[in-house]
Amino acid sequence: MNLRRILALTRKDLKKLTREPAVLFLLIIFPITITFVFGLAFGGIGGGTTTSFDVGLLNLDVTGPQADWGHEFIGNLTSSGVFVVQYYDDNVTGQADLLQGSIDAFIIIPEGFGNSVVSYYDAPFNTSAWMNTTIGLYVDSGSLMAVSAVPPLVQEALMKTIFGADAMAIGLPVEIGSPALVESSTVTQWDYMAPGIFAFSAIFLTMIVAQSMTYERDEGLLKRLRTTPASSAEYLVSQTVTYMIIAVFQVALVLASSFVIGYRPATGLAGIAFTFVIALAFSLVAVGFGLIAATISKSAEVATGVSFIFIMPQMFFGTFMPLGGATEMIAKFMPSNYVTEAIATLFLRGAPITTPSIWTNLAIVSVVGVILIIVGIILFERFGSR
Amino acid sequence: MSESAITITNLTKRFDDITALDNLSLEIAWGELFGILGPNGAGKSTAVNILNTLLEPTDGSATVDGHDVVFDPEGVRKVIGVCPQEPAFYPHLTGAENITLMGDMHLVPKDVLKERVKTMVEKIDMQGHINRRAKDYSGGMIRRVSMLMALISDPKVALLDEPTVAMDPKSRRAVWDFIRELKEQGKAIILTTHYMEEAQELCDRVAIIDEGKLIELGAPEDLMEKYHAKNLEEVFLKLTGKKLREAI
Numbered sequence A: 001m002n003l004r005r006i007l008a009l010t011r012k013d014l015k016k017l018t019r020e021p022a023v024l025f026l027l028i029i030f031p032i033t034i035t036f037v038f039g040l041a042f043g044g045i046g047g048g049t050t051t052s053f054d055v056g057l058l059n060l061d062v063t064g065p066q067a068d069w070g071h072e073f074i075g076n077l078t079s080s081g082v083f084v085v086q087y088y089d090d091n092v093t094g095q096a097d098l099l100q101g102s103i104d105a106f107i108i109i110p111e112g113f114g115n116s117v118v119s120y121y122d123a124p125f126n127t128s129a130w131m132n133t134t135i136g137l138y139v140d141s142g143s144l145m146a147v148s149a150v151p152p153l154v155q156e157a158l159m160k161t162i163f164g165a166d167a168m169a170i171g172l173p174v175e176i177g178s179p180a181l182v183e184s185s186t187v188t189q190w191d192y193m194a195p196g197i198f199a200f201s202a203i204f205l206t207m208i209v210a211q212s213m214t215y216e217r218d219e220g221l222l223k224r225l226r227t228t229p230a231s232s233a234e235y236l237v238s239q240t241v242t243y244m245i246i247a248v249f250q251v252a253l254v255l256a257s258s259f260v261i262g263y264r265p266a267t268g269l270a271g272i273a274f275t276f277v278i279a280l281a282f283s284l285v286a287v288g289f290g291l292i293a294a295t296i297s298k299s300a301e302v303a304t305g306v307s308f309i310f311i312m313p314q315m316f317f318g319t320f321m322p323l324g325g326a327t328e329m330i331a332k333f334m335p336s337n338y339v340t341e342a343i344a345t346l347f348l349r350g351a352p353i354t355t356p357s358i359w360t361n362l363a364i365v366s367v368v369g370v371i372l373i374i375v376g377i378i379l380f381e382r383f384g385s386r
Numbered sequence B: 001m002s003e004s005a006i007t008i009t010n011l012t013k014r015f016d017d018i019t020a021l022d023n024l025s026l027e028i029a030w031g032e033l034f035g036i037l038g039p040n041g042a043g044k045s046t047a048v049n050i051l052n053t054l055l056e057p058t059d060g061s062a063t064v065d066g067h068d069v070v071f072d073p074e075g076v077r078k079v080i081g082v083c084p085q086e087p088a089f090y091p092h093l094t095g096a097e098n099i100t101l102m103g104d105m106h107l108v109p110k111d112v113l114k115e116r117v118k119t120m121v122e123k124i125d126m127q128g129h130i131n132r133r134a135k136d137y138s139g140g141m142i143r144r145v146s147m148l149m150a151l152i153s154d155p156k157v158a159l160l161d162e163p164t165v166a167m168d169p170k171s172r173r174a175v176w177d178f179i180r181e182l183k184e185q186g187k188a189i190i191l192t193t194h195y196m197e198e199a200q201e202l203c204d205r206v207a208i209i210d211e212g213k214l215i216e217l218g219a220p221e222d223l224m225e226k227y228h229a230k231n232l233e234e235v236f237l238k239l240t241g242k243k244l245r246e247a248i
């Protein structure tokens, strides 16, 4: 392995990016265009202005003798008209809806809420005799409006419930817990699509790899290189390095262009860095498929068609197309799906970089990438390079 | 440096039912410009491609600068410069970039490489076009660039498979001068060609092969004398008995 040879071969391929319009279009212009078009069409970027909040409500204090207090509280919540209340029977569904942005906040009235209020009235000055309970208040922390408006409004409704309309509070028996366990933004369709754009862009590397390898083979360039001291290992490493560089480029461009149209992923620098890493891993998948496509293909023209065998399913079951049921099963076999999943977890759900699932996704993509590239190299060397 | 530049011993190459080379034996010395002549399909390219390690012989052996083409292909690749019959080049690169890439493959020191590209390009009269994309070149320009791609590494052994096809007379003369210079530097050169005047003009010795077999070997002037011919073309026609067709 000689670095100079690898770099010279890499440079040779990278020059295609600027000199061959088809390559430039497919790998650079196309992803940027998709980002702009989809972002603007499905984004409603900036978020629709909310004058009312959709609030999910789960009342766990329905059966007790003091259940009236809960109903009173709900009455006060709805009376203003700011909250549009939607009732839930369980925590999971409510949390899921919050996660997907179909409600702005989720309120849980705890069991014993009424008892708690009663205990206050029984001994207003004996705090140790109070039965403390906590109202669960989960706010869509990605929505600035909801975060700033919802908690005070809930507080107000609570005060009204306990002390009557004009009461002033000194201390309250019930406190509002507002854990930021769940983060999500005012989710538009674009927020679902954005994570898929990254895998979507990189998928097309497969086609360029397949085309360029078959071209070099058919035009005798591989043979010509084979009469020089350059080894096929150096050649294949240069191919891989080239497309890894392009994949990094694509991520940067998609991020930059989505940023321009106002997209703000719910993640920080670590999440962004992770995106680059998983894109690198995915470029291995793309190059591996490209090598396999080149092996099967008799010519560069055929390679275009053949590479779509690998591109299409990954596009449909692993980028921004909605999944469910059977398609979700198929998606499990698509490397691109794991890329999209991981990025969605970071960008859409706002999960921290420590979330195990994204590392599992990265591991899957990396392992599959390495296997595919090894298989691709073996097949291409054995059957495809002459 | 091995004693002779190239030795070919009982070399046979079969493709399925076709015997492209049939028990060919040759020895080529350092500083010798050696022509391989023969009608289309005679086995010229096959012989060259065994020497440049692209093909493995069915039988027999060959060494280049003492390196066996089968057992030490890496050693062979280090000392050869190859100009294939079909010029292979990267269309999106300029002529200079194509040539430089080959120099990089041979790890020619960067400054040497830069200087060498410049002087070689002038020798073949391409300085006006060398920074254009190769895809825009004419057939003859591509041939000339392809030739430099083969020789940029300053190889001890040059394997040139019909290097002057499609060149105009002026370019061809320039390439001839260039090839003569290589020979004077002590390199061994194998040249295949369908132009008999080219072989007569340039080659120290020629081998005429047909259907994979060596049918005559010697210096052009000796062969002309032997066959009472006024030029090499007559010798060739007498020996092969076939009308010479040019492969372009």
Ligand SMILES: Nc1ncnc2c1ncn2[C@@H]1O[C@H](COP(=O)(O)OP(=O)(O)OP(=O)(O)O)[C@@H](O)[C@H]1O
Binding pocket: B015, B018, B019, B020, B038, B039, B040, B041, B042, B043, B044, B045, B046, B047, B085, B247
């Ligand atoms: N890869 C191959 N597979 C099958 N047959 C081949 C292959 N390469 C060459 N041949 C056959 O071997 C014979 C010699 O071919 P070769 O290319 O060596 O001829 P040549 O002397 O270079 O001819 P030309 O003057 O047309 O270049 C021909 O019959 C050709 O069809």
Ligand SMILES: [Mg+2]
Binding pocket: B044, B045, B046, B085, B161
């Ligand atoms: Mg030939």
